[in-house]
Amino acid sequence: MNTYGLTGRIVTPGSPDYDLAREEFNTRFNLFPLIINFCETTKDVSNAIRWARKKRVKFRIRTGRHSYEAYSSLDGGLVIDISELNEVKVDRKTKTAVLGAGALLFPLYEKLYEEGFTIPGGTCPSVGLSGLTLGGGWGMLTRPYGMLIDQLLELEMVDANGNIIIANKHKNEDLFWASRGGGGGNFGVVTSFRFKVVPVNDVAIFKITWDFKGFEKVVDAWQKWAPHTDVRLTAIIDLLTKDIGELRALGEFLGSTDELEKLLEPLLIAFPPKEVEVKKVPYIDAVKIFGGMMPGMMEYAVNHGDPDAHPFKNTGAFAKRQLPISAIKKLKEFLSNSPSIENKVQLQALAGNAACIGPTETAYVHREALFSLLYITKWENESEADINTRWVESLRNSLLPYADGAYVNFHDNCVNNWLEQCYFVNLPRLIEVKTKYDPKNVFTFPLGIPTANMIV
Structure with a gap:
């Protein structure tokens, strides 16, 4: 116990590691919490919530620090950081795993891979499991295995009163429904998850690069192919600026390289590629490749902060239908007139088994997106911040006739009807769950789900 009455590891402005402890992945934000409480047990989380309520101190919940608008931190308040709740327990017999909600993706993938398994999570190595999962979660195994939440069996949560509760399909089932796509920070602090895990060994991967001149043909061919190809294949495509002058498609396939090469033919005939690479690699190597990992990256991050941290403004949308050529030309126009050479648009293929669950069966509503x-x-x-921020928001607005909706994990405070865009038909039920489990709106942040009495 410390002088604050909190348990776990405490970092304050006078601590030598304070600047490292307060750093956000989005360095556009420079926030100064009063206390950062690194919780080492579920009891520490419970104590932190009770302490904050008793002292009437504002607080936020933090795992991987990847909130696009830095809503997992705040000035002058308490940050409840669960990143040290990262234990991994795999049951090979049942093909399930209990995972600490604070685990960061790459160390988690490594531990699961040692046991011969993985989960269909995201690609960024320093993203926290909790935020990723609660928002829905997708990555390079989305089409064969669905969203990350589709493998979720149960979670442990600390509620607004500091009590530890369990949610699954039989206990607190409304909370379990809401926690599969309703987003982090709304209902409580998740401290652990139980997942089905999937066996994995080697995977086939590909990378194709085209010149910018093929923009319309390549993007059109990709969108007609990626959501509809073999369900074992998940693909993305990075549309880079005209100044860089390239388009890059990448993907992961649960099959042989010979099969993959045949599946890629619609892309290869769309426009002559500059480079084609197809190879088989151990799954953990694919994780490193798609995560853009440098050797020693995670070890460096522990002592010096995330080497990938940078200032940015990201936003997003979903395409439920193919983009018309006019929309593809808009994308090309924006990328031809980008204020930063590093700006890009990334398309992530969905559908497949992510679309096998109905939009209202979980809180993640965007099941019909291609x-x-x-x-x-x-x-x-x-x-350069203002001009680039205006660029990306103008880009999203220009494409709204063709791609709308919002992913709760892509926080964007410039979307006026944020809640409706995130949840559509599921919003009323989410408000009911919020009101039931957190009637006093203890868990609050600017884009959070409101209680019923907050709605005018």
């Missing part, structure tokens, strides 16, 4: 669009801008100098 693919997602992530609009990405980043810059070097602070003076």
Whole structure:
């Protein structure tokens, strides 16, 4: 116990590691919490919530620090950080695993891979499991195995009163429904998950690069192919700026390289590629490749902060139908007139087994989407922030006739009807669950789900 009455590891402005402890992945934000409480047990989380309520201190919940708008931190308040709740327990017999909600993806993937398994999570190595899961979760295994939440069996949560509760299909089932796509920070602090895990060994991967001149033909061919190809294959495509002058498609396939090469033919005939690479690799190597990992990256992050941290403004949408050529030309126009050479648009193939569950069966409503669009801008100098932020928001708005909706894990405070865009038909039920489990709105942040009495 410390002088604050909190348990776990405490970091304050006077601590030597305070600046490292307060750093956000999005360095556009420079926040100064009063206390950062690194919880080492579920009891620490419970104590933190009770303490914050008793002292009337504002708080936020943090795992991997990847909130696009830095809503997992705040000035002058308490940050409840669960990143040290990262234990991994695999039951090979039942093909299930109990995973600490604070686990970061790459160390988690490594531990699961040692046991011969994985989960269909995301690609960024330093994303936290809790936020990723609660928002839905997708990555390079989405089409064969569905969203990450589709493998979720149970969770342990600390509620607004500091009590530890369990949610699954039989106990607190409304909370379990809401926690599969309703987003982190709304209902309580998840401390552990129980997942079905999937066996994995080697995978086939590909990378195809085209010149920017093939933009319309390549994008059109990709969208007609990626959501509809063999369900064992999940693909993304990065649309880079005209100044870089390239389009890059990548993917992961649960099959042989010979099969993969045949499946890629619609892309190869769309426009002559500059480079084609197809190979078989151990699954954990594919994780490193798609995560853009440098050797020693995670070890460096522990002592020096995330080497990938940078200032950015990202946003996104979903395409339920194929983009018309006019929309593809809009994408090309924006990328031809980008204020930063590093800006890009990434399309992620969905459908497959992600679409086998109905939009209201879980809180994640975007089941009918063919693919997602992530609009990405980043810059070097602070003076470039405004022009790039305007660029990315204008891009999303221009494409709204063709791609709408919002992914709760892509926080964007410039979307006026954020809650409706995130949840559509599921919003009323989410408000009911919020009101039941957190009637006093203890868990609050600017884009959070409101209680019923907050709605005018």
